[in-house]
Amino acid sequence: MGSLVHVKEATIVTPCEPTPSRVLSLSALDSQLFLRFTIEYLLVYEGHPGLDQRATVARVKAALGKALVPYYPFAGRVRAKPDGSGLEVVCRAQGVWFVEASSDHSVNEFGRAPRFVTQWRKFLSFQVADVLKGAPPLVVQLTWLKDGNAALGVGITHCLCDGIGSAEFLNSFAELASTSQTKFSEFKFKPKPVWDRHLLNPAPCKPSRNNNNNNNHSLSHPEFNRVPDLCGFQARFSNERLVPTSFIFNKTSLNELKKVAFSTSRLSEANYTSFEVLSAHIWRSWGRALNLPSNQILKLLFSINVRERVKPSLPSGYYGNAFVLGCAQTSVKDLTEKGLGYATMLVKRAKERVDGEFVKSVVESVSQGRASPDSVGVLILSQWSRLGLEKVDFGMGRPVQVGPVCCDRYCLLLPVFNQTDAVKATVAVPTSAYPRYEHLVRSFCS
Template identity: 60%
Template sequence: MSSSVQVNDAVLITPSEPTPNHILQLSALDSQLFVRFTFEYLLVYKPRHGLDRAAATENVKSALGRALVPYYPLAGRVRNRADGMGLEVVCRGQGALFIDAVSDSTVSQFDGAPRRRAQWRKFLSLHVADVLMGAPPLVVQLTWLLDGGATLGVGFNHCLCDGIGSGEFLNSFAELAIGKRGLNELSPKPTWGRHLLNPTAFGSNRGNSLSHPEFKSVPISAGSLLGSFEKDCLLLPSRSTKIS
């Protein structure tokens, strides 16, 4: 698959309505080095006759801004906490990156998996390697194809979002774009609750600690163990009986 992609515009899309202005702490699990990567989607759409590309692009941008209202942490920026105990998200409505592009590819060229992943890399031009450098944790690229189709490349930083959460965001994003639901009708509602994944939440209240007797040691002396064995041992016959 040999194709070119030309980026026409790249803008920050901010939430369409006011969102909380605060700092959210990520859990100890979310702050691990192995989850500080970007995972990506590439969605391919067939051509639609008579579609106005300019109007459709503006509609997608508008839907993204509305989706960022309930999912406002995706419009924030990730940084190290001052106490060095993990990461946090500064939520100031900074915005997600939206890229508008065109390509000489066609929908039929996406029928099978590429021989090399780099062949599709250009359909999400910005790959965020380190979210701690101030890059947005969410990147969306709409690329119009030669035959009138389109691709939507979406990159999420894993420390903010997992597979289920990203899927729910994409569903809400799509429903807002096609007018299936309004902003107040989205379901399920996104929740933060990262403190539930933090081990300090369990160790901070010793009174609620659970007892696990199955892990406690049982004192057994050598004498009692030997006596128990003698009682339970099998008695062997004193002589053998020949069976003819």
């Protein structure tokens, strides 16, 4: 049984001022096949049980209409280009969905892992199954909880923006909702949204230096390479029930992981970040818990922001997809036996590979070869803890919980309320792997 959520009203909100009527091209990175889904955030607010609900809904809807003026592509519709070369947005101020709902859930239920993957599905009632079939790219749902608190579900089509871009939008939207009426019309967006998608397209009239185009990207980009499925990996994740997990790592536990990584590393490579050791620890725990054949290749894919890695750097306020996938890859045997330091070193090296030339070659691969990451042996990890989602305040205070609408097989690193040095890691694992994963992720052994 899912959440009991009752939709009170669903309306289309359009920009509150005239916006340009045009067709905008999305970049080669935006148009990637694996980005044709919706980023779904769930923000939970506590501490305002006496809030005037009607006034709050009016403020949020007004703020949404105002935010859609500079972010007018969110009120458009995404479609494939007629020549099949990528995606574009038809901007005619068509509008976005705003939903008001009520629920029988209370705020304290969101602090632990959901009982099943889709438990909170109805906190974003309108799902966009296919972004190219004319649905609004943005859906916002404000749900009132039974204790008078609130949850905000937000769905944003990933091909229009990345995590950083969507968080910038949400923070401006929220700031507008908490701005007084006298200052509302003079509100300045910081940063000012920038489209400029052409900056992440392949250079014109520059053919690849290699004629053997079919396999070339595989050699330099393991994230796009296919590996053999030696153990029914895909079937297992498709057929076996997945169990959501949630673990908080505070500063002390992150320092403990660094010590373990240091003790199993070559000294010259032991200067590791919290992200590197934590992602390696989760990857190892996941890989070991699945009990796979020793020669099965496993990959950890994680997003790397390239705004400052390309030359010239992208302008402040660029909200399109400006990331590439880092890829750490090894066998089950090596991941299991060589210790945390080895896995952390693989993550660190995957990050260091990404420079301006690397980004150019990714752009070429995805635009010419339609390259896309495989799912065999892959754990995808995304760092939401650094996006600024924990600051999104609609006049109800900062969210006490930040996470996805559905806990899935992808691992998310999330912020923890009032603990700036802590990270919550959520991922759903097959039922048969759950007990061992829980044990391994809690034990900081080498």
